[in-house]
Amino acid sequence: xxxxxxxxxxxxxxxxxxxxxxxxxxxxxxxxxxxxxxxxxxxxxxxxxxxxxxxxxxxxxxxxxxxxxxxxxxxxxxxxxxxxxxxxxxxxxxxxxxxxxxxxxxxxxxxxxxxxxxxxxxxxxxxxxxxxxxxxxxxxxxxxxxxxxxxxxxxxxxxxxxxxxxxxxxxxxxxxxxxxxxxxxxxxxxxxxxxxxxxxxxxxxxxxxxxxxxxxxxxxxxxxxxxxxxxx
Amino acid sequence: xxxxxxxxxxxxxxxxxxxxxxxxxxxxxxxxxxxxxxxxxxxxxxxxxxxxxxxxxxxxxxxxxxxxxxxxxxxxxxxxxxxxxxxxxxxxxxxxxxxxxxxxxxxxxxxxxxxxxxxxxxxxxxxxxxxxxxxxxxxxxxxxxxxxxxxxxxxxxxxxxxxxxxxxxxxxxxxxxxxxxxxxxxxxxxxxxxxxxxxxxxxxxxxxxxxxxxxxxxxxxxxxxxxxxxxxxxxxxxxxxxxxxxxxxxxxxxxxxxxxxxxxxxxxxxxxxxxxxxxxxxxxxxxxxxxxxxxxxxxxxxxxxxxxxxxxxxxxxxxxxxxxxxxxxxxxxxxxxxxxxxxxxxxxxxxxxx
Numbered sequence: 001x002x003x004x005x006x007x008x009x010x011x012x013x014x015x016x017x018x019x020x021x022x023x024x025x026x027x028x029x030x031x032x033x034x035x036x037x038x039x040x041x042x043x044x045x046x047x048x049x050x051x052x053x054x055x056x057x058x059x060x061x062x063x064x065x066x067x068x069x070x071x072x073x074x075x076x077x078x079x080x081x082x083x084x085x086x087x088x089x090x091x092x093x094x095x096x097x098x099x100x101x102x103x104x105x106x107x108x109x110x111x112x113x114x115x116x117x118x119x120x121x122x123x124x125x126x127x128x129x130x131x132x133x134x135x136x137x138x139x140x141x142x143x144x145x146x147x148x149x150x151x152x153x154x155x156x157x158x159x160x161x162x163x164x165x166x167x168x169x170x171x172x173x174x175x176x177x178x179x180x181x182x183x184x185x186x187x188x189x190x191x192x193x194x195x196x197x198x199x200x201x202x203x204x205x206x207x208x209x210x211x212x213x214x215x216x217x218x219x220x221x222x223x224x225x226x227x228x229x230x231x232x
Numbered sequence: 233x234x235x236x237x238x239x240x241x242x243x244x245x246x247x248x249x250x251x252x253x254x255x256x257x258x259x260x261x262x263x264x265x266x267x268x269x270x271x272x273x274x275x276x277x278x279x280x281x282x283x284x285x286x287x288x289x290x291x292x293x294x295x296x297x298x299x300x301x302x303x304x305x306x307x308x309x310x311x312x313x314x315x316x317x318x319x320x321x322x323x324x325x326x327x328x329x330x331x332x333x334x335x336x337x338x339x340x341x342x343x344x345x346x347x348x349x350x351x352x353x354x355x356x357x358x359x360x361x362x363x364x365x366x367x368x369x370x371x372x373x374x375x376x377x378x379x380x381x382x383x384x385x386x387x388x389x390x391x392x393x394x395x396x397x398x399x400x401x402x403x404x405x406x407x408x409x410x411x412x413x414x415x416x417x418x419x420x421x422x423x424x425x426x427x428x429x430x431x432x433x434x435x436x437x438x439x440x441x442x443x444x445x446x447x448x449x450x451x452x453x454x455x456x457x458x459x460x461x462x463x464x465x466x467x468x469x470x471x472x473x474x475x476x477x478x479x480x481x482x483x484x485x486x487x488x489x490x491x492x493x494x495x496x497x498x499x500x501x502x503x504x505x506x507x508x509x510x511x512x513x514x515x516x517x518x519x520x521x522x523x524x525x526x527x528x529x530x531x532x533x534x535x536x537x538x539x540x541x542x543x544x545x546x547x548x549x550x551x552x553x554x555x556x557x558x559x560x561x562x563x564x565x566x567x568x569x570x571x572x573x574x575x576x577x578x579x580x581x582x583x584x585x586x
Contacts, residue, residue: 123279124318126305128332128377138331142322225322225357 003196006203008175009183013160013207016091016179020099020159021152024106028155029148031103032110033136053165054104062168065097069169087169094170094177098159106155113147114140146219153215157208180204234259234381234415236272238285238295240437247271247282247437253415253430255290255381258407260416260428260445268437269417273385276415277312278305289381311374313384317366319358325369326354332377341376347409348372348402364395368402375410382414388423400426408503425464425507425585450547450554463510465555466585467491471498487551489529493582507585513557514578515546517567527579531555533571536564544569548577 002010035047053061069076069087079085087093117140125135141148163181170177172186180200187197236251247268253259261269274280276287278294281302287295289310294303319328329341329350345351348368358366367387374382387403388396404426407414418424424431424445431448433440441448446466448454469483474495481496483504491506498504519528531548539545544564548555555577559569569575 120314120316120318121320123305124312124314125320125331126279127277127308127310127312128373129306129309129334130331131306139320 002203003199005183005196006200009178009180009200010203010207012091012094012175012177013179016094016098016162016166016177017156017159019092019095020097020102020162021156023095023099024103024155025152028103028106028151029110029141032107032114033140035107036111036114050107051104053101058101058162058164059168061100062097062165065093065100065165065169069093069096089171089173089177091170091176094162094166094179095159097165097169098162101162101165102155102158105158106151109147109151109154110144113144113151116147117143146222149215149218149222153211157211160207160211161204180207233288233290234276234413235286235288236276238272238275238282238287240271240275240280240282240285242268242271242437245437249434249437249439251432251439251442253432253442254413256411256413257429258414258416258427259430259432260418260424261432261434262418262421262424262428263434264419266436267419267434269419269434270385271437272434273312273383273415273417277310277383278303278308292380309378309380311377311379311382313367313371313374313382313387315386315389317358317361317363317370319361319366319369319373321358323358324354325350325356325358325361328358328369329354329373329376331373334376334378344372344375347406362395363391364399367391367399371403371406375406375412379412382412383417384414385417386419388418388420403427425466446554450556463556463558464507465510465513467506467508467550467553467555469504469506471496471500471502471504473500485529485550486553489550491527491529491579491582493584496584498584505585506582508555508579508582510545510556510558512580512582513548513555514580515548515557515559515563515567515569516576516578519576520578523578525578525580527582529555529577529579531575531577533569533573533575535571536569548575550577 031050035043066088067073071077071080071086071088076087079087087096121143122135122139125139130138161181163185166177166179167182172178172182178186180203184197184200184204187193187200233255234253236249238247238249240247249272261272263269271280275282275295282295282297284297285295286293286297293301294308295301320331323331345354348371350365350368350372353361353365353369358369361369371387388399391399400423407427416427428445431445432442433448433454441451441454449465467485469485469491472482472484472490474481476495479495481493481498483491483493483506485491493506496504514525529550531550534547534549534554537545539558542561544559544561546557546559546569548557557577
């Protein structure tokens with residue numbers, strides 16, 4: 001049904017987007033919590049920096065990643081020297097690029113749902129002997145799950161559709177960093193491959209739809225549990 | 233012993249109090265909304281910090297601004313029942329009850345569940361509970377944290393008449409059966425009549441009065457504050473017998489005299505607190521054999537003060553308990569009432585205080 005090339009692109013895409021999500025999940029939640037529940041000097045600046053990937057041209061983000069994470073970059077150089085890790089032109093690099101681009105979407109969604117958690121419930125938990133940490137993991141985070149799911153799906157979809165930063169930082173290497181959008185781009189560039197391009201386009205739409213439906217189903221299930229109708 | 237000595241600037245007024253309350257029984261903080269009573273409760277619970285002062289319970293200092301002591305709320309071992317139930321919506325009732333992890337099963341758990349009548353609710357989600365049920369679960373959750381003191385912030389607010397009375401009955405039962413000091417915050421005199429032993433009256437952040445409930449009820453200058461009580465006296469007694477034929481309960485007062493109430497649901501031999509409205513007490517010089525007043529108590533006049541125009545407020549002693557009566561100035565003079573005179577108090581109706 002799918003050609004080997006299509007399967008390869010789909011596999012790389014899911015692998016890259018999934019890894020991107022894994023990379024940013026914990027920092028994203030921590031950042032959202034910081035912005036939602038704390039007041040500090042420089043908060044607006046930090047908020048702005050977090051949102052930069054949303055408004056910057058993706059190529060700029062890819063370029064900045066090369067500068068910082070490349071083998072001669074500040075962080076990349078250290079990684080290469082000490083761990084032998086090189087990110088540019090690898091699928092891990094593509095995941096990092098996708099993660100960076102998806103980060104603001106995750107933070108936004110999680111922050112909104114954290115802000116919606118009633119601080120009075122957290123106070124009640126504190127009077128029941130729970131430390132701040134226990135309150136976060138037993139009250140705040142579980143109550144923010146619907147927003148967390150939405151944010152994760154948005155971030156996953158964003159990482160899946162990443163093009164500009166990926167092609168700049170990780171290039172378009174078949175079997176390594178050629179994700180669905182990059183494969184589609186390559187096909188469009190090749191004369192006579194219109195049909196194959198259309199097939200990839202359909203695949204992209206199907207994958208995106210599946211993740212949207214899944215997120216809606218998860219969010220509804222969580223809401224139903226809390227409304228007390230679920231007996232399972 | 234509970235000590236609340238603190239100063240705090242809040243909104244448009246200062247809270248400045250020095251309260252010492254016994255570390256047992258039910259102490260009520262009473263005042264209109266905005267009197268600072270909830271502020272005090274929040275500071276005791278550790279949810280707010282006072283600008284300066286000291287808060288301590290039984291030798292455990294929670295706050296001492298001079299020594300920079302501040303015990304975080306989760307280490308204070310105080311159970312708090314808030315105005316809203318504040319149940320965790322993502323946990324079943326059972327998990328809400330055991331959230332504090334101190335008691336998760338066994339006799340104590342079963343006892344609290346039984347005391348609050350919440351057996352049938354254990355497997356429900358909080359979203360499926362009624363207002364009254366949710367409050368009861370919230371009380372159980374606080375009790376199962378095995379606190380050193382239970383703080384209740386207007387726990388009956390927002391419930392309608394019948395639900396309110398039902399929950400009040402549960403709370404009264406709790407105060408009788410569980411040996412735990414309780415701080416009860418309320419603006420409703422009816423609730424206080426039912427549960428409070430000690431009363432602290434607050435107004436705009438200051439303590440107006442602090443004493444036992446009975447004493448404050450007898451103080452004339454408290455009338456504007458406790459006016460909502462409909463000027464009543466409280467008498468302690470013991471249930472002697474139930475009379476199902478006449479639908480009555482016979483109660484023996486501390487000084488041995490007997491009182492008849494409409495049938496109560498109290499075990500025989502149990503202690504009760506009954507409430508007698510001032511306007512329901514008339515005074516006679518001798519027992520009235522041919523009268524419909526069935527409750528006639530021998531008493532001695534302690535004091536008489538002029539009340540509203542044309543009336544006399546008479547304080548009567550029944551052993552060491554006191555009872556208030558209001559008579560007209562004309563009747564007072566006709567009967568020759570004076571302090572020290574032995575009289576008979578005719579009581580039209582008596583009700584259970586809680």
